[in-house]
Amino acid sequence: MQPKAVVFDIGNVLIEWQPERFYDAVIGEDRRRAMFEAVDLHGMNERVDRGEHFADTIYAQAEATPEWRDEIRMWHDRWIEMASPVIDQSVRLMKALQSKGVPVFSLTNFGIESYDFAATYYPFLREFDRDFISGHMRVTKPNPNIYTLLEEGAGLSGADLVFTDDRAENIAAADARGWQTHLFEGPEGWAARLVGLGLLTEMEAA
Template identity: 55%
Template sequence: MPRPEAVIFDIGNVLITWNPERIYDQVMPDRAARERLFDTVDLHGMNDRIDRGAPFRDTVYSVAQAYPEYEALIRLWHDRWIEMASPPIEASWQILRGLRGRGIPVFALSNFGIDSFAHAETHYPQLGEFDRRFISGHMGVIKPEARIYEMVEEATGLSGQQIFFTDDRIDNLEAAAARGWQTYRFADPGSGPAGLAEALRCAGLPVA
């Protein structure tokens, strides 16, 4: 297997923790009540629309208005979003910086809204450290749809095994692997960075 020419990182749960349920568990100690909220309101589907480019606040508040009994809770998706997207996974950033410092291009490929990404940048200046960023809200398509991977290939001139991609979601990785990309599933913030470092070494990349 050839050595990859670039490494592509997902952001959520690879570089920055993404856990909306944690915030809802804090404000809704009754776990059954929180589960009813998520069963009744498709909050992750709402987030997918934002990741495709829909306006962040307007989308969340519109869904909230449609469910008066949950309105205040749904608005938290916008109002306390940065708490859902925290903390950064520092060991992953160290790997990214090590690769970049050794001349390996590092890109982001992430399902992220236009407004929510801009908001994240105000809290995480390290989001500017990529050589190139592919953010779904700006692209108008989300993982794991084939088109988003095609767009990355078209923009970078890389394809197949020239690309090493890490993501926490198996469906996103399967779509990339179907195009011949080398992939690694990032398991969790605790063990994920060590496994990623080893996978990168096995791919022939320099990892400190």
């Protein structure tokens, strides 16, 4: 069945998101490993993704962990360096779909302020037909409620939707709702899937 809309995750689908890689380059792998063992930085980021204030949450964690204060503040102050670079072919696929009149939605774990900040660097983040951003929705993938909210907001469900995400647990949650899915491991595979669904030609997906 050909879907009626395409749903993109953002981190590691449209924009690379590798905080560990950033810290390895800035403070070295050994110190990065020690910091990530001492501080639940991904849990901190999860709170931002659920709608807590970007700067306030990170700075509070930094003040609560003074031995890593400067490094933790980088999660905010140098955030755009972590959320980079753009995965150019994925962006081309998004635009190719829209040029053919196929609605493209985001479904992303992303904070409110961090998303607005990212959009100043990556204008395509303002070009989705519908945005489903966890910070505004106050729930993150793979919680089933975020998928329900997208269905209700879009007026589509099940096989009407095809969704790509780089995390298997997020894909499994969409599978459970009957969505068509694709585990993103690179833009080439995603392009081939869109061609196979009849949404793009091979030339359009190149």
